[in-house]
Amino acid sequence: MLPEYKTSVTKVDNADKMAGKAIFTGDIQMDDLLTAVSVRSTIAKGKVLDIKLPELPKGYYFISAKDIVGENICNIIFDDWPIFVDKQVNYLGETIGLIVGEDKGKCLDLAAQVNITYEEETPVFEMVNSYIYKEFTKGNPELFKGAAEIYSESFATGYQEQAYLETQGMIVYFDNDVITVKASMQCPFYIHKAIMRVTNYPENKVRVIQPAVGGAFGGKEHYPSLMGGQLATALLKIRKPIRMIFDRPEDIAFTTKRHPSRTEISAYLDKHKNIIGLNIHVHIDGGAYKGCSGVVLSRALIACTNAYTFDNLIVNGDAYCTNKVPSAAFRGFGSPQSIFAIELFIHHLANHLGIDPLELRNKYMVKQGDITSTNGIFRDPIVLKELRDKAMKMSDYENKVKLYSRPGSNRGIGMSWFLHGCGFTGGGESDIIKAKLRIKKDKDGVVTFYTSQVDFGQGNRTTLKRIVVDTLGIPEDKVIYDAPDTSLTLSTGPTAASRTIIIVGGLAAKAAQHLKDIWVDGEEQEIIEPYVAPNFIHWDEATMQGDAYPGYAWGVNIVEVSFDPLTYQIKVDGCWSTYDVGHCIDERIVVGQADGGIVQALGYGYLENEVAIDGKFRQRNLSDYIIPTIEDVPELETGFVDNPFPYGAFGAKGAGELTFVGGAPAIALAIEMAIKHKVNKVPANPEYIMELLSHED
Amino acid sequence: MINHFIPKNLSEALDILSNHDCYIIAGGTDLMVQKHRSSGLLPTFEKDVLYISNLEELNFIRSDDKGVHIGATTKYRDISSSELVPQLFKDVISELASPNIRNMATLAGNIGNASPAGDTLVALYVLDAYLVLQNKESKREILVKDFIKGVRKIDRKPDEMITEIVIPHHDLHYYWKKVGSRAAESISKLSFLGAYITKEGIIKDLRIGFGSVSITVVRNRDIEKQYIGLKIDEFSQQIPEIIRKYDEIINPITDQRSTKDYRKKVAMNLLKDFLTKIK
Numbered sequence: 001m002l003p004e005y006k007t008s009v010t011k012v013d014n015a016d017k018m019a020g021k022a023i024f025t026g027d028i029q030m031d032d033l034l035t036a037v038s039v040r041s042t043i044a045k046g047k048v049l050d051i052k053l054p055e056l057p058k059g060y061y062f063i064s065a066k067d068i069v070g071e072n073i074c075n076i077i078f079d080d081w082p083i084f085v086d087k088q089v090n091y092l093g094e095t096i097g098l099i100v101g102e103d104k105g106k107c108l109d110l111a112a113q114v115n116i117t118y119e120e121e122t123p124v125f126e127m128v129n130s131y132i133y134k135e136f137t138k139g140n141p142e143l144f145k146g147a148a149e150i151y152s153e154s155f156a157t158g159y160q161e162q163a164y165l166e167t168q169g170m171i172v173y174f175d176n177d178v179i180t181v182k183a184s185m186q187c188p189f190y191i192h193k194a195i196m197r198v199t200n201y202p203e204n205k206v207r208v209i210q211p212a213v214g215g216a217f218g219g220k221e222h223y224p225s226l227m228g229g230q231l232a233t234a235l236l237k238i239r240k241p242i243r244m245i246f247d248r249p250e251d252i253a254f255t256t257k258r259h260p261s262r263t264e265i266s267a268y269l270d271k272h273k274n275i276i277g278l279n280i281h282v283h284i285d286g287g288a289y290k291g292c293s294g295v296v297l298s299r300a301l302i303a304c305t306n307a308y309t310f311d312n313l314i315v316n317g318d319a320y321c322t323n324k325v326p327s328a329a330f331r332g333f334g335s336p337q338s339i340f341a342i343e344l345f346i347h348h349l350a351n352h353l354g355i356d357p358l359e360l361r362n363k364y365m366v367k368q369g370d371i372t373s374t375n376g377i378f379r380d381p382i383v384l385k386e387l388r389d390k391a392m393k394m395s396d397y398e399n400k401v402k403l404y405s406r407p408g409s410n411r412g413i414g415m416s417w418f419l420h421g422c423g424f425t426g427g428g429e430s431d432i433i434k435a436k437l438r439i440k441k442d443k444d445g446v447v448t449f450y451t452s453q454v455d456f457g458q459g460n461r462t463t464l465k466r467i468v469v470d471t472l473g474i475p476e477d478k479v480i481y482d483a484p485d486t487s488l489t490l491s492t493g494p495t496a497a498s499r500t501i502i503i504v505g506g507l508a509a510k511a512a513q514h515l516k517d518i519w520v521d522g523e524e525q526e527i528i529e530p531y532v533a534p535n536f537i538h539w540d541e542a543t544m545q546g547d548a549y550p551g552y553a554w555g556v557n558i559v560e561v562s563f564d565p566l567t568y569q570i571k572v573d574g575c576w577s578t579y580d581v582g583h584c585i586d587e588r589i590v591v592g593q594a595d596g597g598i599v600q601a602l603g604y605g606y607l608e609n610e611v612a613i614d615g616k617f618r619q620r621n622l623s624d625y626i627i628p629t630i631e632d633v634p635e636l637e638t639g640f641v642d643n644p645f646p647y648g649a650f651g652a653k654g655a656g657e658l659t660f661v662g663g664a665p666a667i668a669l670a671i672e673m674a675i676k677h678k679v680n681k682v683p684a685n686p687e688y689i690m691e692l693l694s695h696e697d
Numbered sequence: 698m699i700n701h702f703i704p705k706n707l708s709e710a711l712d713i714l715s716n717h718d719c720y721i722i723a724g725g726t727d728l729m730v731q732k733h734r735s736s737g738l739l740p741t742f743e744k745d746v747l748y749i750s751n752l753e754e755l756n757f758i759r760s761d762d763k764g765v766h767i768g769a770t771t772k773y774r775d776i777s778s779s780e781l782v783p784q785l786f787k788d789v790i791s792e793l794a795s796p797n798i799r800n801m802a803t804l805a806g807n808i809g810n811a812s813p814a815g816d817t818l819v820a821l822y823v824l825d826a827y828l829v830l831q832n833k834e835s836k837r838e839i840l841v842k843d844f845i846k847g848v849r850k851i852d853r854k855p856d857e858m859i860t861e862i863v864i865p866h867h868d869l870h871y872y873w874k875k876v877g878s879r880a881a882e883s884i885s886k887l888s889f890l891g892a893y894i895t896k897e898g899i900i901k902d903l904r905i906g907f908g909s910v911s912i913t914v915v916r917n918r919d920i921e922k923q924y925i926g927l928k929i930d931e932f933s934q935q936i937p938e939i940i941r942k943y944d945e946i947i948n949p950i951t952d953q954r955s956t957k958d959y960r961k962k963v964a965m966n967l968l969k970d971f972l973t974k975i976k
């Protein structure tokens with residue numbers, strides 16, 4: 001029997017954060033704390049010929065590639081991103097060195113006086129040089145040859161900035177002879193590994209501790225590893241504590257963002273207007289270094305048919321090398337781009353064929369037992385129909401469609417439905433991450449458990465603790481669960497990929513259960529629980545065939561907008577969402593994800609515009625890079641359909657990314673209805689809408 | 698060495714200005730942002746600074762036959778809650794920045810900052826508002842439109858400060874639209890203010906201003922005057938010509954907030970909408 005979980009508890013971090021007592025990286029006080037500021041390339045591509053330093057006063061240092069003791073590499077899947085530019089500059093703002101010293105103002109002055117001579121090379125900003133290519137097929141694409149008609153369209157999505165409240169920041173210092181790091185981060189062990197490689201220090205001489213973290217959204221998955229390599233190098237040379245915190249414009253301009261994309265889709269139709277199959281090609285702009293672009297591409301490709309089943313598919317994807325800041329992890333990780341494309345495509349195709357879009361969508365909606373895009377199986381019960389019906393009822397969807405479809409209504413309503421695969425792709429959990437969770441009990445029956453999961457506001461510290469408390473059936477104050485410290489915890493993997501509750505939560509429940517099973521009062525006991533993947537998961541990374549994910553979460557977003565034909569502005573009037581996140585352990589925490597996710601996705605869909613001109617981002621602060629304010633957001637209504645997942649903790653699946661992936665297509669479809677014109681790009685901002693409509697004047 | 702002055706009263710402030718070339722800080726919501734250096738560091742001022750926001754003598758709103766007088770340190774919050782202030786200004790202020798900024802910032806600061814995107818400037822131009830500049834010895838009055846010389850360029854002598862803004866009374870019907878990028882805390886992509894008086898079917902007054910489409914507010918009294926005195930039905934026939942005239946003088950730019958095409962097109966849409974609504 002599942003406990004009745006929806007009741008919510010007070011988040012464990014609430015009191016400290018409300019009182020301003022939580023200690024973030026910027027709040028940490030230390031004696032002799034130095035500041036580091038970056039010296040960045042001013043060109044997008046070329047060779048560094050010479051670096052002329054100003055006279056450095058005593059106590060001020062310039063740290064660069066020359067100072068690296070180990071390897072000048074920040075491994076993010078590939079070994080291509082250097083910690084500091086050695087010779088070759090590949091994007092504007094790439095770090096050439098650090099100026100470190102006591103006074104930040106002086107450091108900034110000195111950094112501005114560093115004079116670098118380059119031999120410039122011609123940069124590439126367009127998606128022309130593919131550095132990762134992937135492909136797979138499903139069914140029998142030979143059948144495409146017999147098509148009566150082919151219908152094709154292309155879709156584009158832009159950059160998106162994570163816009164976490166707390167910018168990137170890190171402190172490094174020596175604790176005796178241990179390199180110790182506190183940082184705004186998502187993945188302590190990524191930083192740990194990066195620093196070992198750059199410093200040649202052994203595992204037990206590098207320690208990463210998580211302070212309070214103010215938001216991440218994927219933006220702190222990889223970038224802190226780079227900062228870690230830079231600061232650790234400085235630490236070895238200077239041997240004093242050093243802190244680096246980015247100002248907002250620096251953070252926006254030079255840290256990783258969501259991949260811009262272009263997706264081409266062709267539908268092959270028989271003479272009865274049935275879809276024989278699709279040919280889909282996803283292109284993503286990876287920036288100067290590959291980083292995790294291959295994985296983002298994979299996930300975009302796997303999700304390219306979203307929550308529809310098509311029997312025959314040709315799927316291709318390219319990630320392109322451009323001389324821009326590398327694109328990297330961001331909530332949704334590739335799937336928002338391809339889900340946007342397919343959701344709009346289906347509607348456009350239906351309109352083209354003269355079929356009610358909802359009818360066409362229903363016809364291909366995924367059912368339990370269907371074959372996934374990669375020839376895996378949707379094994380678990382699927383409640384998408386219930387989610388759809390519930391959301392349609394909450395929003396009065398059908399009536400509004402009738403009403404708003406009329407000419408001159410200037411209103412629109414759009415619905416997306418979608419899935420999100422939880423956890424790492426394929427065998428990633430068992431082959432790459434290999435999570436191990438340590439739980440121990442002391443003589444007095446106090447239980448402590450350790451994970452490497454970072455709570456950056458989303459509430460996982462509260463939920464993971466609750467899982468252990470309830471499994472053991474002991475009072476809450478008998479369980480200790482603190483923020484990660486790599487010297488105490490074994491790696492349970494990164495805080496990413498919506499894996500925390502489904503994977504680590506499951507692991508925590510299992511570990512707690514094992515402890516309970518062997519529990520002896522008055523004794524010290526410890527268990528190390530390894531992650532074991534469900535044995536039905538088979539995935540071949542090379543061919544991209546098999547079960548891509550251990551489980552899927554599902555959702556429906558409906559968005560209503562009105563349109564001002566004089567200014568082309570869009571106002572969001574209503575927003576309804578339904579989700580299957582398995583079983584909601586703490587409904588308020590999930591609603592927190594739902595609210596934040598949809599707002600971030602609406603921003604992606606109609607407001608957030610980041611344009612790079614000659615490799616330089618034009619919007620560099622939050623008054624130009626426009627994210628929604630509370631005034632832009634209507635009342636958000638969210639409902640759930642309970643569908644417990646057999647392998648997670650207490651039936652829970654992932655909720656972090658699911659709540660993001662459908663927002664952009666939902667609002668784009670609503671905008672289409674309001675402006676009576678097809679939309680093929682997000683953000684569908686007023687400038688774009690004007691352009692679309694200007695052809696009609 | 699940079700001096701920071703916090704005068705106790707206006708005469709002390711004017712004394713300081715007669716001896717020191719100062720930045721004047723009222724709410725600081727423009728100047729502190731412009732001078733911001735990096736988190737944890739003080740802003741960089743290259744010359745002395747005079748803080749005036751606590752000068753109670755300049756914190757007033759009163760009305761006489763010349764118009765509504767608003768003191769230089771009066772906050773937006775108080776302006777928008779005063780019964781003396783015309784509704785148009787309240788409308789403008791209700792969309793300016795956000796409550797926290799409106800609790801600090803001043804109308805004088807919006808003028809002093811002379812940004813192309815200053816939201817109150819359009820209304821100040823259209824209503825022929827003027828300001829009072831004062832130095833130790835004397836006072837002078839100058840129309841806001843003459844005071845603003847360009848982007849961040851104003852006709853202030855180092856020993857002067859704005860002490861009040863005077864908004865003449867009016868009984869204009871108005872059409873105001875701020876086109877921002879979102880519902881709040883948004884810098885204008887453009888703004889439009891049309892105003893008119895009709896009496897017995899005749900246009901008695903017509904005023905049109907555009908914000909954020911040029912280095913400063915675009916208002917052209919010559920164009921406006923040509924249509925004053927027309928009967929409404931005659932006027933309606935002139936609408937295409939009026940639009941053509943503004944089309945020639947509105948030449949916005951593309952920047953990080955919007956494009957020149959968008960600004961132009963929307964400015965024209967709003968103008969047309971306004972003109973066709975005059976009755």
Ligand SMILES: Cc1cc2nc3c(=O)[nH]c(=O)nc-3n(C[C@H](O)[C@H](O)[C@H](O)COP(=O)(O)OP(=O)(O)OC[C@H]3O[C@@H](n4cnc5c(N)ncnc54)[C@H](O)[C@@H]3O)c2cc1C
Pocket residue numbers: 720721722723724725726727728729730749769792793794795798801802803804805806807808809810814815816817853857858859860882883884885
């Ligand atoms: C988050 C944010 C949002 C904003 N949104 C908007 C918006 O929507 N619309 C808009 O128009 N503006 C906006 N602004 C800009 C700013 O708030 C306004 O321009 C405001 O009116 C400035 O007033 P202040 O008193 O703070 O000016 P200050 O910063 O104190 O001064 C601005 C300039 O005026 C000069 N000055 C001030 N008082 C005097 C005086 N008595 N005599 C002579 N010179 C003087 C100063 O020297 C300085 O050059 C925004 C600012 C921020 C930070």
